[in-house]
Amino acid sequence: xxxxxxxxxxxxxxxxxxxxxxxxxxxxxxxxxxxxxxxxxxxxxxxxxxxxxxxxxxxxxxxxxxxxxxxxxxxxxxxxxxxxxxxxxxxxxxxxxxxxxxxxxxxxxxxxxxxxxxxxxxxxxxxxxxxxxxxxxxxxxxxxxxxxxxxxxxxxxxxxxxxxxxxxxxxxxxxxxxxxxxxxxxxxxxxxxxxxxxxx
Amino acid sequence: xxxxxxxxxxxxxxxxxxxxxxxxxxxxxxxxxxxxxxxxxxxxxxxxxxxxxxxxxxxxxxxxxxxxxxxxxxxxxxxxxxxxxxxxxxxxxxxxxxxxxxxxxxxxxxxxxxxxxxxxxxxxxxxxxxxxxxxxxxxxxxxxxxxxxxxxxxxxxxxxxxxxxxxxxxxxxxxxxxxxxxxxxxxxxxxxxxxxxxxx
DNA sequence: CGACACATGTAACACGTTACATGATTTG
DNA sequence: CAAATCATGTAACGTGTTACATGTGTCG
Numbered sequence: 001x002x003x004x005x006x007x008x009x010x011x012x013x014x015x016x017x018x019x020x021x022x023x024x025x026x027x028x029x030x031x032x033x034x035x036x037x038x039x040x041x042x043x044x045x046x047x048x049x050x051x052x053x054x055x056x057x058x059x060x061x062x063x064x065x066x067x068x069x070x071x072x073x074x075x076x077x078x079x080x081x082x083x084x085x086x087x088x089x090x091x092x093x094x095x096x097x098x099x100x101x102x103x104x105x106x107x108x109x110x111x112x113x114x115x116x117x118x119x120x121x122x123x124x125x126x127x128x129x130x131x132x133x134x135x136x137x138x139x140x141x142x143x144x145x146x147x148x149x150x151x152x153x154x155x156x157x158x159x160x161x162x163x164x165x166x167x168x169x170x171x172x173x174x175x176x177x178x179x180x181x182x183x184x185x186x187x188x189x190x191x192x193x194x195x196x197x198x199x200x
Numbered sequence: 201x202x203x204x205x206x207x208x209x210x211x212x213x214x215x216x217x218x219x220x221x222x223x224x225x226x227x228x229x230x231x232x233x234x235x236x237x238x239x240x241x242x243x244x245x246x247x248x249x250x251x252x253x254x255x256x257x258x259x260x261x262x263x264x265x266x267x268x269x270x271x272x273x274x275x276x277x278x279x280x281x282x283x284x285x286x287x288x289x290x291x292x293x294x295x296x297x298x299x300x301x302x303x304x305x306x307x308x309x310x311x312x313x314x315x316x317x318x319x320x321x322x323x324x325x326x327x328x329x330x331x332x333x334x335x336x337x338x339x340x341x342x343x344x345x346x347x348x349x350x351x352x353x354x355x356x357x358x359x360x361x362x363x364x365x366x367x368x369x370x371x372x373x374x375x376x377x378x379x380x381x382x383x384x385x386x387x388x389x390x391x392x393x394x395x396x397x398x399x400x
Numbered sequence: 401c402g403a404c405a406c407a408t409g410t411a412a413c414a415c416g417t418t419a420c421a422t423g424a425t426t427t428g
Numbered sequence: 429c430a431a432a433t434c435a436t437g438t439a440a441c442g443t444g445t446t447a448c449a450t451g452t453g454t455c456g
Contacts, residue, residue, distance in 0.1 A: 100229070105213065116284060239443095246443080
């Protein structure tokens with residue numbers, strides 16, 4: 001939903017045409033994430049379908065300006081007022097992968113973690129270089145560094161977690177984690193009233 | 201791709217039927233991420249379409265067992281040997297949101313960050329309680345705590361970043377970040393040979 | 401019996417991604 | 429002119445998500 005919402009938010013600032021939206025998105029997010037132009041038009045059509053924007057007529061230069069509707073403005077307000085919900089549904093590809101690999105008797109978790117550590121470390125280096133190159137006091141530069149800082153914080157956390165996993169793997173070798181298939185066949189029918197939902 | 205790959209990896213351990221796969225996925229990932237049963241069958245059909253699994257005949261109890269193919273096993277090996285690539289395409293919803301809000305003259309970034317801080321903090325608390333409840337030395341418990349640790353590391357990084365943003369916002373008030381629309385109309389045609397692609 | 405979990409499946413949709421087609425415009 | 433960007437769009441596909449239909453078996 002990020003692309004959709006960002007484009008809508010940018011349109012809240014004033015009418016834009018498709019190609020312009022890409023520039024605005026790039027400027028504001030530090031040109032870190034490439035955004036295919038086709039997706040812009042795609043997204044605009046879907047926003048129009050949902051009555052959040054309306055397509056204006058092309059001007060003399062052929063630019064098709066899109067305008068946000070009242071419903072669209074409300075949606076932007078709602079978006080800005082609502083926090084990004086993490087955790088309930090947000091699946092983390094890496095966490096899943098490591099967990100599955102760790103519980104798979106046939107897999108070598110340590111190797112997986114090692115390989116990932118290398119990749120993540122290289123990735124962090126790239127981010128650091130990107131962050132330091134083009135130090136800039138312009139709004140664009142500040143926005144860019146903000147985004148890159150976020151990615152750096154994530155990369156650091158990822159590496160710390162990988163080290164942590166490695167440590168725990170030496171404490172608990174893989175065979176203590178490995179899970180056989182189908183340990184107990186589930187019995188059909190009504191269960192013995194699960195005592196879940198304690199938290200939350 | 202995480203669901204698809206995990207299910208395939210589990211099938212690499214031996215044939216399973218659909219409902220069983222959900223149990224296995226839940227066990228191995230600590231029951232942290234709910235997985236709709238329908239998606240299992242959906243995914244299995246797509247894996248079959250790609251010739252990575254094959255559908256067996258139903259047994260006496262009506263269970264339809266799915267078996268991994270040779271191509272599927274290769275794919276699992278490839279998956280385990282290849283690191284998760286972060287950064288080039290992986291867009292972070294929160295980073296995008298904050299960056300866009302910060303460059304939007306009409307938005308109150310500080311409020312956005314504050315609200316997110318609250319939500320993220322609460323989320324971390326929930327994770328901590330989940331992590332501590334049911335301390336368990338079983339393989340399931342260990343896998344679960346591994347996953348929860350990962351989410352906790354992420355949550356910590358997120359909160360640190362939000363604090364960092366808040367700090368930078370006091371140094372640079374929003375008007376130094378705000379970006380007007382369309383500051384210079386791009387000129388059509390060939391540009392003056394961009395000096396990009398320095399890094400990487 | 402009724403509720404609930406077990407179990408399989410179908411259909412539709414959402415967002416994101418990419419490949420492709422088409423043309424105008426400007427610079428070397 | 430040729431190349432590259434600007435600019436608009438279309439079509440197809442991929443994964444993930446959800447709602448729904450259908451039926452079985454078990455426990456209270």
